[in-house]
Amino acid sequence: MISQEEPIGVIGAGAMGAGIAQVALVKGHRVVLTDAHQPVLGKARAGIEKAFAREVGKGRLTSEAARDALARLTLAEPAEGLGRLAMCAMVIEAIIERLDVKLETFRALEGVVGRDCILATNTSSLSVASIGAACEAPHRVIGVHFFNPAPVMPLVEIVPGVRTSDGVTHDARALIDAWGKVTVRAADTPGFIVNRIARPFYGEALRIMEEGDADIATIDWAMRERGGFRMGPFELMDFIGHDVNYVVTESVWTSMYYDPRYRPALSQKRLLEAGLLGRKTGRGFYDYAASAVAPEPTRDEALGDRIVQRIVAMLVNEAVDAVHLHVASAADIEVAMTRGVNYPRGLLAWGNALGPATILAELERLQQETGEDRYRPSPLLRRCARDGMALPT
Numbered sequence: 001m002i003s004q005e006e007p008i009g010v011i012g013a014g015a016m017g018a019g020i021a022q023v024a025l026v027k028g029h030r031v032v033l034t035d036a037h038q039p040v041l042g043k044a045r046a047g048i049e050k051a052f053a054r055e056v057g058k059g060r061l062t063s064e065a066a067r068d069a070l071a072r073l074t075l076a077e078p079a080e081g082l083g084r085l086a087m088c089a090m091v092i093e094a095i096i097e098r099l100d101v102k103l104e105t106f107r108a109l110e111g112v113v114g115r116d117c118i119l120a121t122n123t124s125s126l127s128v129a130s131i132g133a134a135c136e137a138p139h140r141v142i143g144v145h146f147f148n149p150a151p152v153m154p155l156v157e158i159v160p161g162v163r164t165s166d167g168v169t170h171d172a173r174a175l176i177d178a179w180g181k182v183t184v185r186a187a188d189t190p191g192f193i194v195n196r197i198a199r200p201f202y203g204e205a206l207r208i209m210e211e212g213d214a215d216i217a218t219i220d221w222a223m224r225e226r227g228g229f230r231m232g233p234f235e236l237m238d239f240i241g242h243d244v245n246y247v248v249t250e251s252v253w254t255s256m257y258y259d260p261r262y263r264p265a266l267s268q269k270r271l272l273e274a275g276l277l278g279r280k281t282g283r284g285f286y287d288y289a290a291s292a293v294a295p296e297p298t299r300d301e302a303l304g305d306r307i308v309q310r311i312v313a314m315l316v317n318e319a320v321d322a323v324h325l326h327v328a329s330a331a332d333i334e335v336a337m338t339r340g341v342n343y344p345r346g347l348l349a350w351g352n353a354l355g356p357a358t359i360l361a362e363l364e365r366l367q368q369e370t371g372e373d374r375y376r377p378s379p380l381l382r383r384c385a386r387d388g389m390a391l392p393t
Protein backbone atom coordinates (compact mmCIF):
# COMPACT_ATOMS: atom_id res chain seq x y z
CA MET A 1 0.00 0.00 0.00
CA ILE A 2 1.21 3.49 -0.81
CA SER A 3 0.82 5.85 2.12
CA GLN A 4 0.14 9.56 2.21
CA GLU A 5 3.71 10.07 3.40
CA GLU A 6 5.14 8.83 0.15
CA PRO A 7 5.81 11.21 -2.71
CA ILE A 8 4.06 10.94 -6.06
CA GLY A 9 5.67 11.90 -9.35
CA VAL A 10 3.82 13.35 -12.33
CA ILE A 11 5.48 13.68 -15.74
CA GLY A 12 3.82 16.16 -18.08
CA ALA A 13 2.35 19.31 -16.56
CA GLY A 14 -0.31 19.97 -19.20
CA ALA A 15 -4.06 19.80 -18.68
CA MET A 16 -4.04 16.29 -17.24
CA GLY A 17 -0.72 16.23 -15.39
CA ALA A 18 -1.41 19.49 -13.55
CA GLY A 19 -4.88 18.25 -12.59
CA ILE A 20 -3.57 14.91 -11.33
CA ALA A 21 -0.84 16.68 -9.34
CA GLN A 22 -3.51 18.88 -7.76
CA VAL A 23 -5.52 15.84 -6.68
CA ALA A 24 -2.48 14.18 -5.06
CA LEU A 25 -1.44 17.41 -3.31
CA VAL A 26 -4.85 17.90 -1.74
CA LYS A 27 -4.72 14.32 -0.46
CA GLY A 28 -1.53 15.07 1.45
CA HIS A 29 1.22 13.79 -0.81
CA ARG A 30 4.39 15.55 -1.73
CA VAL A 31 4.30 15.80 -5.51
CA VAL A 32 7.19 16.16 -7.92
CA LEU A 33 5.89 17.59 -11.19
CA THR A 34 8.06 17.75 -14.27
CA ASP A 35 7.68 18.65 -17.93
CA ALA A 36 9.94 18.84 -20.98
CA HIS A 37 8.96 22.48 -21.49
CA GLN A 38 9.96 24.86 -18.77
CA PRO A 39 7.19 27.50 -19.16
CA VAL A 40 4.51 24.82 -18.74
CA LEU A 41 5.69 24.18 -15.17
CA GLY A 42 5.13 27.78 -14.06
CA LYS A 43 1.72 27.78 -15.69
CA ALA A 44 0.79 24.51 -13.99
CA ARG A 45 1.77 25.87 -10.60
CA ALA A 46 -0.19 29.07 -11.18
CA GLY A 47 -3.19 27.01 -12.28
CA ILE A 48 -3.05 24.84 -9.17
CA GLU A 49 -2.69 27.91 -6.95
CA LYS A 50 -5.72 29.48 -8.59
CA ALA A 51 -7.74 26.29 -8.22
CA PHE A 52 -6.85 26.13 -4.51
CA ALA A 53 -7.89 29.77 -4.07
CA ARG A 54 -11.23 28.94 -5.66
CA GLU A 55 -11.69 25.98 -3.31
CA VAL A 56 -10.85 28.22 -0.34
CA GLY A 57 -13.38 30.78 -1.61
CA LYS A 58 -16.06 28.09 -1.75
CA GLY A 59 -15.19 26.89 1.75
CA ARG A 60 -14.10 23.47 0.53
CA LEU A 61 -10.50 23.96 1.65
CA THR A 62 -9.03 26.04 4.48
CA SER A 63 -6.40 28.57 3.53
CA GLU A 64 -3.87 26.70 5.74
CA ALA A 65 -4.58 23.44 3.93
CA ALA A 66 -4.21 25.18 0.57
CA ARG A 67 -0.91 26.77 1.62
CA ASP A 68 0.43 23.44 2.91
CA ALA A 69 -0.69 21.59 -0.21
CA LEU A 70 1.07 24.10 -2.44
CA ALA A 71 4.21 23.85 -0.29
CA ARG A 72 4.27 20.10 -0.98
CA LEU A 73 4.65 20.74 -4.72
CA THR A 74 8.13 20.50 -6.22
CA LEU A 75 8.64 21.56 -9.81
CA ALA A 76 11.50 19.64 -11.40
CA GLU A 77 13.12 21.66 -14.18
CA PRO A 78 13.54 19.92 -17.55
CA ALA A 79 17.33 20.28 -17.24
CA GLU A 80 17.26 18.04 -14.16
CA GLY A 81 15.85 15.16 -16.20
CA LEU A 82 13.80 12.66 -14.24
CA GLY A 83 16.29 12.48 -11.32
CA ARG A 84 14.00 14.26 -8.87
CA LEU A 85 11.48 11.42 -9.18
CA ALA A 86 13.87 8.95 -7.53
CA MET A 87 12.01 8.74 -4.21
CA CYS A 88 8.47 8.48 -5.59
CA ALA A 89 6.23 5.54 -4.72
CA MET A 90 4.26 6.02 -7.91
CA VAL A 91 4.92 8.09 -11.01
CA ILE A 92 2.02 9.00 -13.29
CA GLU A 93 2.93 9.84 -16.86
CA ALA A 94 0.71 12.39 -18.63
CA ILE A 95 2.86 13.51 -21.56
CA ILE A 96 2.12 13.77 -25.25
CA GLU A 97 0.11 10.84 -26.69
CA ARG A 98 2.94 9.34 -28.78
CA LEU A 99 4.17 5.82 -28.20
CA ASP A 100 7.79 6.53 -29.14
CA VAL A 101 8.01 9.43 -26.66
CA LYS A 102 6.26 7.46 -23.91
CA LEU A 103 8.58 4.47 -24.43
CA GLU A 104 11.64 6.66 -24.14
CA THR A 105 10.25 8.24 -20.96
CA PHE A 106 9.42 4.90 -19.31
CA ARG A 107 12.86 3.53 -20.16
CA ALA A 108 14.54 6.55 -18.61
CA LEU A 109 12.20 6.46 -15.62
CA GLU A 110 13.06 2.87 -14.79
CA GLY A 111 16.70 3.84 -14.46
CA VAL A 112 15.85 6.46 -11.84
CA VAL A 113 13.11 5.19 -9.51
CA GLY A 114 13.26 2.49 -6.83
CA ARG A 115 12.40 -1.15 -7.51
CA ASP A 116 8.92 -0.93 -5.99
CA CYS A 117 7.82 2.28 -7.66
CA ILE A 118 4.61 1.87 -9.68
CA LEU A 119 4.82 3.34 -13.17
CA ALA A 120 1.41 4.54 -14.32
CA THR A 121 0.31 5.98 -17.63
CA ASN A 122 -2.67 8.25 -18.23
CA THR A 123 -2.81 7.28 -21.90
CA SER A 124 -6.25 7.39 -23.57
CA SER A 125 -5.52 5.42 -26.68
CA LEU A 126 -2.25 3.50 -26.47
CA SER A 127 -2.12 0.02 -25.01
CA VAL A 128 -0.65 -0.42 -21.54
CA ALA A 129 1.03 -3.58 -22.87
CA SER A 130 2.93 -1.58 -25.49
CA ILE A 131 4.12 0.98 -22.93
CA GLY A 132 5.09 -1.73 -20.44
CA ALA A 133 7.18 -3.41 -23.13
CA ALA A 134 9.71 -0.59 -22.77
CA CYS A 135 10.44 -1.65 -19.19
CA GLU A 136 12.59 -4.33 -17.68
CA ALA A 137 9.88 -4.81 -15.05
CA PRO A 138 6.61 -4.55 -17.02
CA HIS A 139 4.69 -5.97 -14.06
CA ARG A 140 4.78 -2.52 -12.44
CA VAL A 141 3.35 -0.63 -15.42
CA ILE A 142 -0.38 0.15 -15.26
CA GLY A 143 -2.92 2.47 -16.84
CA VAL A 144 -4.70 4.98 -14.61
CA HIS A 145 -6.99 6.88 -16.91
CA PHE A 146 -8.30 10.11 -15.41
CA PHE A 147 -10.92 12.26 -17.10
CA ASN A 148 -10.62 15.96 -17.83
CA PRO A 149 -10.59 18.02 -15.61
CA ALA A 150 -8.97 15.50 -13.25
CA PRO A 151 -9.77 17.36 -10.00
CA VAL A 152 -13.48 17.51 -10.91
CA MET A 153 -14.26 14.28 -12.73
CA PRO A 154 -14.76 11.42 -10.25
CA LEU A 155 -14.00 8.47 -12.54
CA VAL A 156 -10.62 6.82 -13.02
CA GLU A 157 -10.27 3.70 -15.17
CA ILE A 158 -7.68 1.29 -13.78
CA VAL A 159 -6.14 -0.62 -16.66
CA PRO A 160 -3.75 -3.48 -15.96
CA GLY A 161 -1.73 -4.59 -18.98
CA VAL A 162 -1.20 -8.25 -19.76
CA ARG A 163 2.03 -8.28 -17.73
CA THR A 164 0.87 -6.05 -14.85
CA SER A 165 0.97 -7.87 -11.50
CA ASP A 166 -2.09 -8.22 -9.29
CA GLY A 167 -0.22 -6.51 -6.47
CA VAL A 168 0.46 -3.42 -8.57
CA THR A 169 -3.16 -3.34 -9.77
CA HIS A 170 -4.37 -3.59 -6.19
CA ASP A 171 -2.02 -0.91 -4.84
CA ALA A 172 -2.63 1.54 -7.67
CA ARG A 173 -6.39 1.16 -7.32
CA ALA A 174 -6.27 1.47 -3.53
CA LEU A 175 -4.29 4.69 -3.83
CA ILE A 176 -6.67 6.28 -6.34
CA ASP A 177 -9.63 5.14 -4.23
CA ALA A 178 -8.00 6.81 -1.23
CA TRP A 179 -7.86 10.00 -3.31
CA GLY A 180 -11.66 9.91 -3.30
CA LYS A 181 -12.01 8.87 -6.91
CA VAL A 182 -14.45 6.29 -8.24
CA THR A 183 -12.38 3.55 -9.84
CA VAL A 184 -13.43 0.93 -12.34
CA ARG A 185 -11.32 -1.82 -13.79
CA ALA A 186 -10.99 -1.97 -17.56
CA ALA A 187 -9.30 -4.47 -19.86
CA ASP A 188 -6.40 -3.12 -21.92
CA THR A 189 -8.55 -2.71 -25.02
CA PRO A 190 -9.04 0.33 -27.31
CA GLY A 191 -10.90 3.17 -25.62
CA PHE A 192 -11.03 1.19 -22.34
CA ILE A 193 -14.63 1.50 -21.07
CA VAL A 194 -15.87 5.05 -21.56
CA ASN A 195 -14.18 5.99 -24.82
CA ARG A 196 -15.34 2.74 -26.37
CA ILE A 197 -18.94 2.63 -25.20
CA ALA A 198 -19.55 6.34 -25.84
CA ARG A 199 -18.60 6.16 -29.54
CA PRO A 200 -22.18 5.72 -30.87
CA PHE A 201 -23.32 8.81 -28.98
CA TYR A 202 -21.34 10.77 -31.55
CA GLY A 203 -21.20 8.30 -34.43
CA GLU A 204 -24.91 7.51 -34.67
CA ALA A 205 -25.86 11.17 -34.28
CA LEU A 206 -23.49 12.02 -37.13
CA ARG A 207 -25.04 9.27 -39.22
CA ILE A 208 -28.60 10.50 -38.61
CA MET A 209 -27.50 14.02 -39.59
CA GLU A 210 -25.67 12.78 -42.72
CA GLU A 211 -28.74 10.79 -43.77
CA GLY A 212 -30.75 13.99 -43.49
CA ASP A 213 -33.38 12.66 -41.12
CA ALA A 214 -32.81 15.51 -38.67
CA ASP A 215 -30.54 18.53 -38.33
CA ILE A 216 -27.97 19.04 -35.59
CA ALA A 217 -30.16 21.32 -33.49
CA THR A 218 -33.01 18.78 -33.53
CA ILE A 219 -30.72 15.86 -32.67
CA ASP A 220 -29.18 17.84 -29.80
CA TRP A 221 -32.62 18.89 -28.58
CA ALA A 222 -33.87 15.29 -28.74
CA MET A 223 -30.94 13.87 -26.79
CA ARG A 224 -31.23 16.58 -24.14
CA GLU A 225 -34.94 17.03 -23.77
CA ARG A 226 -36.25 13.58 -24.68
CA GLY A 227 -33.17 11.49 -23.75
CA GLY A 228 -32.11 13.30 -20.57
CA PHE A 229 -28.46 13.77 -21.58
CA ARG A 230 -26.77 16.91 -20.28
CA MET A 231 -25.55 17.94 -23.72
CA GLY A 232 -26.48 16.92 -27.23
CA PRO A 233 -23.87 15.09 -29.34
CA PHE A 234 -23.05 18.05 -31.61
CA GLU A 235 -22.72 20.55 -28.77
CA LEU A 236 -20.55 18.05 -26.94
CA MET A 237 -18.31 17.36 -29.95
CA ASP A 238 -17.89 21.12 -30.42
CA PHE A 239 -17.10 21.44 -26.72
CA ILE A 240 -14.53 18.63 -26.68
CA GLY A 241 -13.01 19.84 -29.96
CA HIS A 242 -12.93 17.88 -33.19
CA ASP A 243 -9.16 17.57 -32.99
CA VAL A 244 -9.68 15.45 -29.86
CA ASN A 245 -13.07 13.80 -30.46
CA TYR A 246 -12.47 12.80 -34.10
CA VAL A 247 -8.99 11.53 -33.30
CA VAL A 248 -10.31 9.32 -30.48
CA THR A 249 -12.95 7.86 -32.82
CA GLU A 250 -10.39 7.22 -35.54
CA SER A 251 -8.00 5.65 -33.06
CA VAL A 252 -10.64 3.29 -31.64
CA TRP A 253 -11.73 2.37 -35.19
CA THR A 254 -8.21 1.58 -36.45
CA SER A 255 -7.31 -0.25 -33.21
CA MET A 256 -10.44 -2.38 -33.63
CA TYR A 257 -9.22 -3.54 -37.04
CA TYR A 258 -11.58 -1.17 -38.82
CA ASP A 259 -14.74 -2.56 -37.29
CA PRO A 260 -17.55 -0.58 -39.04
CA ARG A 261 -19.26 -0.11 -35.68
CA TYR A 262 -16.66 2.52 -34.87
CA ARG A 263 -16.16 4.05 -38.32
CA PRO A 264 -15.69 7.83 -38.14
CA ALA A 265 -17.87 10.26 -40.10
CA LEU A 266 -16.59 12.25 -43.07
CA SER A 267 -18.66 15.26 -42.03
CA GLN A 268 -16.66 15.51 -38.81
CA LYS A 269 -13.36 14.89 -40.59
CA ARG A 270 -14.06 17.79 -42.94
CA LEU A 271 -14.57 20.15 -39.99
CA LEU A 272 -11.23 19.04 -38.60
CA GLU A 273 -9.54 19.54 -41.98
CA ALA A 274 -11.06 22.99 -42.28
CA GLY A 275 -9.77 23.98 -38.86
CA LEU A 276 -13.30 24.34 -37.50
CA LEU A 277 -12.48 22.62 -34.24
CA GLY A 278 -15.52 23.73 -32.24
CA ARG A 279 -15.86 26.24 -29.44
CA LYS A 280 -12.13 26.84 -29.17
CA THR A 281 -11.93 28.16 -32.76
CA GLY A 282 -15.31 29.90 -32.68
CA ARG A 283 -16.91 27.48 -35.09
CA GLY A 284 -17.54 23.75 -35.40
CA PHE A 285 -20.96 22.29 -36.10
CA TYR A 286 -22.31 25.50 -34.59
CA ASP A 287 -21.15 29.07 -35.15
CA TYR A 288 -20.17 30.72 -31.86
CA ALA A 289 -19.77 34.26 -33.23
CA ALA A 290 -21.76 36.82 -31.24
CA SER A 291 -23.65 37.72 -34.40
CA ALA A 292 -24.54 34.12 -35.26
CA VAL A 293 -28.16 33.03 -35.10
CA ALA A 294 -28.54 29.68 -33.33
CA PRO A 295 -30.44 27.12 -35.43
CA GLU A 296 -33.83 26.18 -34.05
CA PRO A 297 -34.71 22.52 -33.42
CA THR A 298 -37.85 21.11 -35.02
CA ARG A 299 -39.19 20.02 -31.59
CA ASP A 300 -41.12 17.18 -33.17
CA GLU A 301 -41.56 14.77 -30.24
CA ALA A 302 -42.15 11.66 -32.36
CA LEU A 303 -39.00 12.41 -34.39
CA GLY A 304 -37.10 13.18 -31.17
CA ASP A 305 -38.06 9.86 -29.63
CA ARG A 306 -37.00 7.98 -32.79
CA ILE A 307 -33.61 9.69 -32.61
CA VAL A 308 -33.17 8.82 -28.94
CA GLN A 309 -34.27 5.23 -29.51
CA ARG A 310 -31.74 4.75 -32.33
CA ILE A 311 -28.76 6.27 -30.49
CA VAL A 312 -29.61 4.65 -27.16
CA ALA A 313 -30.04 1.24 -28.86
CA MET A 314 -26.52 1.60 -30.27
CA LEU A 315 -25.13 2.67 -26.88
CA VAL A 316 -26.82 -0.21 -25.06
CA ASN A 317 -25.50 -2.66 -27.66
CA GLU A 318 -21.99 -1.31 -27.13
CA ALA A 319 -22.33 -1.67 -23.35
CA VAL A 320 -23.69 -5.22 -23.64
CA ASP A 321 -20.90 -6.16 -26.02
CA ALA A 322 -18.31 -4.79 -23.59
CA VAL A 323 -19.75 -7.14 -20.94
CA HIS A 324 -19.77 -9.98 -23.47
CA LEU A 325 -16.11 -9.41 -24.34
CA HIS A 326 -15.04 -8.91 -20.71
CA VAL A 327 -13.88 -5.35 -21.18
CA ALA A 328 -15.27 -4.71 -17.70
CA SER A 329 -17.89 -6.00 -15.31
CA ALA A 330 -21.50 -4.95 -15.88
CA ALA A 331 -21.44 -3.02 -12.60
CA ASP A 332 -18.27 -1.13 -13.56
CA ILE A 333 -19.74 -0.29 -16.96
CA GLU A 334 -22.79 1.26 -15.31
CA VAL A 335 -20.60 3.28 -12.95
CA ALA A 336 -18.22 4.35 -15.73
CA MET A 337 -20.90 5.78 -18.01
CA THR A 338 -22.80 7.58 -15.27
CA ARG A 339 -19.77 8.97 -13.42
CA GLY A 340 -17.31 9.35 -16.32
CA VAL A 341 -19.56 10.99 -18.91
CA ASN A 342 -22.63 11.79 -16.77
CA TYR A 343 -25.12 9.66 -18.70
CA PRO A 344 -28.58 10.04 -17.16
CA ARG A 345 -28.72 6.33 -16.33
CA GLY A 346 -26.65 3.19 -16.66
CA LEU A 347 -26.90 1.84 -20.21
CA LEU A 348 -27.58 -1.75 -19.15
CA ALA A 349 -30.37 -0.65 -16.80
CA TRP A 350 -31.69 1.55 -19.62
CA GLY A 351 -31.61 -1.47 -21.95
CA ASN A 352 -33.64 -3.43 -19.41
CA ALA A 353 -36.15 -0.62 -19.03
CA LEU A 354 -36.70 -0.56 -22.80
CA GLY A 355 -36.42 -4.34 -23.01
CA PRO A 356 -33.60 -6.31 -24.68
CA ALA A 357 -36.05 -7.42 -27.40
CA THR A 358 -36.84 -3.78 -28.29
CA ILE A 359 -33.14 -2.91 -28.51
CA LEU A 360 -32.52 -5.97 -30.67
CA ALA A 361 -35.44 -5.15 -32.96
CA GLU A 362 -34.11 -1.60 -33.47
CA LEU A 363 -30.64 -2.86 -34.38
CA GLU A 364 -32.01 -5.52 -36.71
CA ARG A 365 -34.19 -2.94 -38.43
CA LEU A 366 -31.17 -0.68 -39.00
CA GLN A 367 -29.05 -3.62 -40.11
CA GLN A 368 -31.68 -4.69 -42.61
CA GLU A 369 -32.28 -1.19 -43.93
CA THR A 370 -28.61 -0.38 -44.40
CA GLY A 371 -27.10 -3.82 -44.91
CA GLU A 372 -24.28 -2.68 -42.66
CA ASP A 373 -22.36 -4.67 -40.10
CA ARG A 374 -22.25 -1.44 -38.11
CA TYR A 375 -25.60 -2.45 -36.58
CA ARG A 376 -24.49 -5.98 -35.65
CA PRO A 377 -26.17 -6.91 -32.35
CA SER A 378 -23.99 -8.29 -29.59
CA PRO A 379 -24.40 -12.06 -29.11
CA LEU A 380 -25.21 -11.39 -25.46
CA LEU A 381 -28.04 -9.02 -26.44
CA ARG A 382 -29.42 -11.69 -28.79
CA ARG A 383 -29.24 -14.30 -26.04
CA CYS A 384 -31.00 -12.12 -23.47
CA ALA A 385 -33.72 -11.13 -25.97
CA ARG A 386 -34.23 -14.73 -27.09
CA ASP A 387 -34.37 -16.19 -23.58
CA GLY A 388 -36.43 -13.36 -22.12
CA MET A 389 -33.60 -12.57 -19.70
CA ALA A 390 -32.57 -9.20 -18.33
CA LEU A 391 -29.22 -7.75 -19.36
CA PRO A 392 -26.62 -8.15 -16.59
CA THR A 393 -26.23 -4.98 -14.54
Ligand code: NAI
Pocket residue numbers: 011012013014015016017034035036037040093094095096097101105122123124125145146147148
Ligand atom coordinates in the same frame (compact mmCIF):
# COMPACT_ATOMS: atom_id res chain seq x y z
P1 NAI B 1 -1.14 18.43 -22.85
O1 NAI B 1 -0.65 18.70 -24.23
O2 NAI B 1 -2.00 19.42 -22.16
O3 NAI B 1 0.12 18.15 -21.89
C1 NAI B 1 1.17 17.29 -22.24
C2 NAI B 1 2.44 17.83 -21.61
O4 NAI B 1 3.49 16.88 -21.77
C3 NAI B 1 2.94 19.14 -22.26
O5 NAI B 1 3.04 20.13 -21.27
C4 NAI B 1 4.28 18.77 -22.85
O6 NAI B 1 5.22 19.83 -22.72
C5 NAI B 1 4.69 17.59 -21.99
N1 NAI B 1 5.63 16.68 -22.62
C6 NAI B 1 5.64 16.24 -23.91
N2 NAI B 1 6.65 15.38 -24.07
C7 NAI B 1 7.28 15.26 -22.88
C8 NAI B 1 8.37 14.48 -22.41
N3 NAI B 1 9.05 13.68 -23.22
N4 NAI B 1 8.74 14.59 -21.12
C9 NAI B 1 8.06 15.41 -20.28
N5 NAI B 1 7.02 16.16 -20.66
C10 NAI B 1 6.63 16.08 -21.95
O7 NAI B 1 -1.85 17.00 -22.93
P2 NAI B 1 -2.97 16.39 -21.96
O8 NAI B 1 -4.30 16.68 -22.51
O9 NAI B 1 -2.65 16.75 -20.56
O10 NAI B 1 -2.72 14.82 -22.17
C11 NAI B 1 -1.67 14.13 -21.55
C12 NAI B 1 -1.95 12.64 -21.59
O11 NAI B 1 -3.19 12.38 -20.95
C13 NAI B 1 -2.06 12.03 -22.98
O12 NAI B 1 -1.56 10.73 -22.93
C14 NAI B 1 -3.56 12.03 -23.22
O13 NAI B 1 -3.93 11.03 -24.16
C15 NAI B 1 -4.06 11.69 -21.84
N6 NAI B 1 -5.44 12.10 -21.53
C16 NAI B 1 -5.93 13.29 -21.94
C17 NAI B 1 -7.23 13.67 -21.63
C18 NAI B 1 -7.78 14.98 -22.06
O14 NAI B 1 -9.01 15.13 -22.07
N7 NAI B 1 -6.97 15.96 -22.38
C19 NAI B 1 -8.12 12.78 -20.84
C20 NAI B 1 -7.46 11.58 -20.38
C21 NAI B 1 -6.19 11.25 -20.76
